[in-house]
Amino acid sequence: MTLERRGQYTASMRIGSVVYETPFVLAPLAGLTDSPMRRICRRLGASMVWTEMVSAEGLVRDGAKSHELLAFAEEERPIAFQIFGARPEAMAGAAARVATLDPDVIDINVGCPAKKVIRGGAGAALMREPALLREIASAVVEAAGRPVTAKIRSGWDADSLNAVDVAVALEECGVSAVAVHPRTRAQGFRGAADWSVIRDVANSVSVPVLGSGDVRTAADALRMLETTSCAAVMIGRAAVGNPWLFQSAETLRRTGAIADAATLAETLATAMEQLNLMVEAKGEHRGVLEMRKHLVAYLRGFRGASHLRAELVRIDGHAAVLERLRAAMDEYTP
Ligand SMILES: Cc1cc2nc3c(=O)[nH]c(=O)nc-3n(C[C@H](O)[C@H](O)[C@H](O)COP(=O)(O)O)c2cc1C
Known part of the structure; x- marks a missing residue:
């Protein structure tokens, strides 16, 4: 090296x-x-x-x-x-x-x-x-x-x-x-x-x-x-x-510039991308389950997202989690 x-x-x-x-x-x-x-x-x-x-x-x-x-x-x-x-x-x-x-x-x-x-x-x-x-x-x-x-x-x-x-x-x-x-x-x-x-x-x-x-x-x-x-x-x-x-x-x-933090829309899109990769790699059940800790981390620091976080760790099924994330995009982004 x-x-x-x-x-x-x-x-x-x-x-x-x-x-x-x-x-x-x-x-x-x-x-x-x-x-x-x-x-x-x-x-x-x-x-x-x-x-x-x-x-x-x-x-x-x-x-x-x-x-x-x-x-x-x-x-x-x-x-x-x-x-x-x-x-x-x-x-x-x-x-x-x-x-x-x-x-x-x-x-x-x-x-x-x-x-x-x-x-x-x-x-x-x-x-x-x-x-x-x-x-x-x-x-x-x-x-x-x-x-x-x-x-x-x-x-x-x-x-x-x-x-x-x-x-x-x-x-x-x-x-x-x-x-x-x-x-x-x-x-x-x-x-x-x-x-x-x-x-x-x-x-x-x-x-x-x-x-x-x-x-x-x-x-x-x-x-x-x-x-x-x-x-x-x-x-x-x-x-x-x-x-x-x-x-x-x-x-x-x-x-020397401080980059803007990722927006909620970018964050949700990236979380969806990772969820899809998780399900592809581990199957639906494990993929969704193991993605939960990442979803919680993605939403850390967004004001008003605690409700969404709590909901997301309870939803089962790939399609249902994706749907909730998509709805959150509409709900929370201008
Ligand atoms: C949950 C968790 C799992 C970890 N697993 C490993 C591991 O498998 N191999 C390793 O060398 N270090 C492991 N570490 C140590 C991290 O690589 C890192 O050195 C440590 O967390 C400090 O860096 P951070 O403050 O950026 O997390 C782990 C740390 C945590 C918190």
Whole structure:
């Protein structure tokens, strides 16, 4: 991965032969960043997307669920597949398997705080096992046949802040970029992300560093680029229901202008587009059900929409939800 700089900010980012259009990418979010959300975010300006984490053990056992999580459309490229696991052989086997689907990047999860994952020695547990993490990273790099990245935390807890050491070790193992979510495992998702850790990591490795955590607005995204000198900003929760954030961050970076927020009409149209993709990808029942949390997020912040939100999470059936969204367009837009 190489970077060109224009002024203070990254002008383009490259991983392997892929040049990224902007430094704003979609973070992996389990249960949220499925193929429909990734497609919408790519259409609206995310320059790269991550799948949610997928179990290496599941992949080597050929689990249908793991494979379903990796279904993607060509328009999502460049895409990173994220895998998690604690056994180097399983991680290498999973990397070799998913490589047959030809993702642009394979990413190693070194950050998941969930008990189930930690108990198996994977995710953020690897922050405490540098020797094992080295083995895993080297094995995945060898098996992947494409750039490998890793997403880490600031450490296991406040007494073991080792993100810099971990990132340096990963670079030595051949990893092409490191994403940093600067909270400890002990913090989970509580408290503020400590962006100074992103800066420390960016100053300590020569591979590009992606920063993650608490970017809610275009101004936050720019501030992260400026204050941490990360190569790219990963946006997670704030992109749910606001896929325009990538574009508005890029507009701000290029022109200094704050883009207008999406109108309710644009928001409803995009929500309909995503609902259609959800139903196509998952079938009507699951598609409609899983779309509910996105619909709630899309309508967040619109005054007077609480009634509509409450209604939408109760309606069953693709056609009925579409009809309600269409009616809302007529009802609420001039
Ligand atoms: C619901 C949820 C699911 C997540 N799933 C993953 C995951 O599968 N893999 C991963 O590396 N990080 C995962 N994360 C962490 C995010 O990628 C990101 O680092 C974190 O949420 C901070 O960024 P944000 O404030 O922009 O959301 C998850 C976070 C949340 C809230």
